[in-house]
Amino acid sequence: MADLIAATGNASAATGNAQDSPVTVYLALPTGLMPDALRAVAAADLPAGSRIAMEKPFGDDLSGAEELDDLLGELFADEAATIVFNVDHALGMAPLQAMLALRFANPLPEAVWNGEHIEEFRLLWDEAIALEGRARFYDSTGALKDVLQNHLMQVLTMSAMERPEGIESGWPSAAELHARKVELLSAVRPLSPADVLTSTRRARYTAGTLADEPEAAGKMVPDYIDEDGVDGNRDTETFAEVVLQIDSPRWAGTRFRLRTGKAIDCTRKGIEILFRPVGAAQQGARLWIGLDGPFDIELALNSSSSRDRLTPMSLIGEQPKPELSPYGHVLKNILDGESDLAAGPEESTLAWQILTPVLEAWADGSVPMEDYPAGSSGPDSEPPPGPQPPPGPQSQPGVEEQP
Numbered sequence: 001m002a003d004l005i006a007a008t009g010n011a012s013a014a015t016g017n018a019q020d021s022p023v024t025v026y027l028a029l030p031t032g033l034m035p036d037a038l039r040a041v042a043a044a045d046l047p048a049g050s051r052i053a054m055e056k057p058f059g060d061d062l063s064g065a066e067e068l069d070d071l072l073g074e075l076f077a078d079e080a081a082t083i084v085f086n087v088d089h090a091l092g093m094a095p096l097q098a099m100l101a102l103r104f105a106n107p108l109p110e111a112v113w114n115g116e117h118i119e120e121f122r123l124l125w126d127e128a129i130a131l132e133g134r135a136r137f138y139d140s141t142g143a144l145k146d147v148l149q150n151h152l153m154q155v156l157t158m159s160a161m162e163r164p165e166g167i168e169s170g171w172p173s174a175a176e177l178h179a180r181k182v183e184l185l186s187a188v189r190p191l192s193p194a195d196v197l198t199s200t201r202r203a204r205y206t207a208g209t210l211a212d213e214p215e216a217a218g219k220m221v222p223d224y225i226d227e228d229g230v231d232g233n234r235d236t237e238t239f240a241e242v243v244l245q246i247d248s249p250r251w252a253g254t255r256f257r258l259r260t261g262k263a264i265d266c267t268r269k270g271i272e273i274l275f276r277p278v279g280a281a282q283q284g285a286r287l288w289i290g291l292d293g294p295f296d297i298e299l300a301l302n303s304s305s306s307r308d309r310l311t312p313m314s315l316i317g318e319q320p321k322p323e324l325s326p327y328g329h330v331l332k333n334i335l336d337g338e339s340d341l342a343a344g345p346e347e348s349t350l351a352w353q354i355l356t357p358v359l360e361a362w363a364d365g366s367v368p369m370e371d372y373p374a375g376s377s378g379p380d381s382e383p384p385p386g387p388q389p390p391p392g393p394q395s396q397p398g399v400e401e402q403p
Contacts, residue, residue, distance in 0.1 A: 022049030024334055026087075030137070031060045035071055042075040053085045053334050056150045057141070058345065061359065062352040069345045081344075085334050088343040090151040091158075092329035093291045094322035097341075099158045099271075102289075104167050112275070115254040119284060122272040123155045125260040128216035129267075130205070130374060135229030143240040144202075144355065144362075147260040153351040154343060155291070156256060157181035159271055160246060174340040178347065185350035189245045195387040196361040199244070201370065201379065202237040205263040208374030213267060221263060221374045235362075235369060238262045239378055242358060243386035255386045263374035267292075278302075281310055292326070295319040 025041050027034065034054065041052055059065030072080040090096060103109050112118070125147050131138055138146060161180040166172035172180075191199060204224045210216035225232035239261035246256065269292040275284035286300040296318055303313035324332065333341040361367050370379040 024051045026053045028055035055087045058348040065349045065352045086343040089326040090154045091341045092326035114250045115252045119276045120255040120274040122257045126264040126268040128211040128213045130221045130263045139230045142236045152258040178344040187248045191357045201241040203239040203370035203379040205374040265377050
């Protein structure tokens with residue numbers, strides 16, 4: 001830790017006048033080391049305008065996130081929100097940034113972006129690769145903490161938030177964006193112990209051949225528990241799926257399915273939107289938005305080749321290739337002194353709060369650990385249907401109740 005203090009103390013000198021040149025300290029550390037690292041950086045008396053970038057995860061659970069937030073307040077007081085930038089590179093994905101323009105700058109999406117028309121969102125973060133040398137870190141984290149609690153929760157907020165002020169003029173302020181994300185996460189219906197059983201699924205891969213993709217390269221991998229650096233007694237999942245519902249007028253009756261896995265048959269990161277069937281159609285339209293290459297958009301519609309039969313039709317396009325990588329966008333945001341691509345601390349705390357019942361149920365074995373062969377599409381079981389409706393009279397979204 002003394003080396004860290006020396007490094008941060010000397011960092012500004014390397015860029016010029018130590019009194020005038022702000023620096024950025026980037027912390028990508030295990031959660032157990034983060035508090036001492038932050039204390040060391042705070043003690044280094046960095047130049048005015050300096051920033052601290054903290055790589056996710058923010059805490060290891062709800063209490064850890066709250067303790068980290070308290071520590072930041074203790075070290076940096078009211079300036080914590082300005083100095084500290086919580087890094088989640090998902091927010092640097094150009095298609096996710098473009099989501100707000102897609103939703104609110106086009107009349108067609110805006111008119112149907114609600115529970116009356118949308119049956120389910122599928123927020124996917126499937127990876128063909130396995131551990132890639134991260135076994136010790138991953139085994140202490142798992143799929144839910146590594147991806148679902150942070151990346152996919154941010155994808156959820158950008159996909160479902162209410163219209164932020166300022167979007168009409170191009171881009172909302174950081175404060176407005178964070179407020180809308182907090183509003184959305186606060187409206188997620190808490191999962192009861194019974195809901196966890198019908199709304200979540202966990203699994204880990206067994207021996208198999210990875211997909212023939214550039215990074216996975218068709219490699220053979222052993223059972224997850226036989227990987228070097230893995231402790232089989234940890235009961236760590238490599239696949240996690242959670243179905244949520246949002247209690248708001250816009251999203252009544254819509255399911256939000258968040259899913260991530262390693263050693264899946266193909267890398268697929270994106271948003272799949274399933275629309276409700278209309279008229280005689282047995283299946284509704286489907287919209288796919290790719291987040292991390294290929295940057296594709298596909299709208300699958302019902303068409304007709306004859307008077308008495310509906311046939312599928314797809315409209316496929318490609319989003320403009322981003323100028324910067326996701327991390328490039330985030331780093332530019334940090335160096336420009338902005339925070340609109342940061343993950344706010346309250347967002348992280350709310351995400352942990354939403355998922356705490358899941359972590360507790362998984363820890364006590366209430367939800368069984370399934371398995372799937374590496375290189376397959378995931379576990380064979382039926383996807384969880386989601387939370388049960390709350391007690392009381394229910395009406396279907398978009399269907400007016402009769403007196």
